[in-house]
Amino acid sequence: MFNRISQHLGVPADAPTAEQAREAAAELSARAREGYDQARAGLEQALASTREQIVRHPARSLAVALALGAMVGWFIKRR
Numbered sequence: 001m002f003n004r005i006s007q008h009l010g011v012p013a014d015a016p017t018a019e020q021a022r023e024a025a026a027e028l029s030a031r032a033r034e035g036y037d038q039a040r041a042g043l044e045q046a047l048a049s050t051r052e053q054i055v056r057h058p059a060r061s062l063a064v065a066l067a068l069g070a071m072v073g074w075f076i077k078r079r
Helices: 002-009 018-056 058-078
Strands: none
Touching: 018 058
């Protein structure tokens, strides 16, 4: 019966089945989850490194924060 319906609707014979679509969706979901986990690990590592640099060099960190704040203020003011 499915074949007659698919023929009537003009669905190609080599169209993916529901099971194939589920497998593809599961694979994409797994890849996305893996990418998210890798990005999160990289972000946590960068955050830990930044905290360590702030603790080791507080004066330099304050100067960088002041410079960035001045730049952002200058860019906002120009608009």
